[in-house]
Amino acid sequence: xxxxxxxxxxxxxxxxxxxxxxxxxxxxxxxxxxxxxxxxxxxxxxxxxxxxxxxxxxxxxxxx
Numbered sequence: 595x596x597x598x599x600x601x602x603x604x605x606x607x608x609x610x611x612x613x614x615x616x617x618x619x620x621x622x623x624x625x626x627x628x629x630x631x632x633x634x635x636x637x638x639x640x641x642x643x644x645x646x647x648x649x650x651x652x653x654x655x656x657x658x
Contacts, residue, residue, distance in 0.1 A: 595655045601627060602649035627651070 601624045606615055628644075631651055635642050643652040 597653055598645075598648070598650040599627070599631075599653060600650045 602620070604620060604623045609615065628651075631640075631642050631653065634640050638656055640656055641654040645652055
């Protein structure tokens with residue numbers, strides 16, 4: 595299975611517990627996303643391609 599995840603646009607989701615949302619920069623969110631994807635790649639869960647022109651990560655899942 596292959597899918598794309600944008601690293602340019604993020605949408606805030608309300609917390610179910612009613613905790614206030616924090617303002618986090620798009621750069622910080624991109625960094626966190628890239629770290630999570632890196633960990634998944636290192637665990638042989640997926641292949642990742644960073645797409646600069648499209649502003650997304652191309653992700654292909656791996657089956658073991």
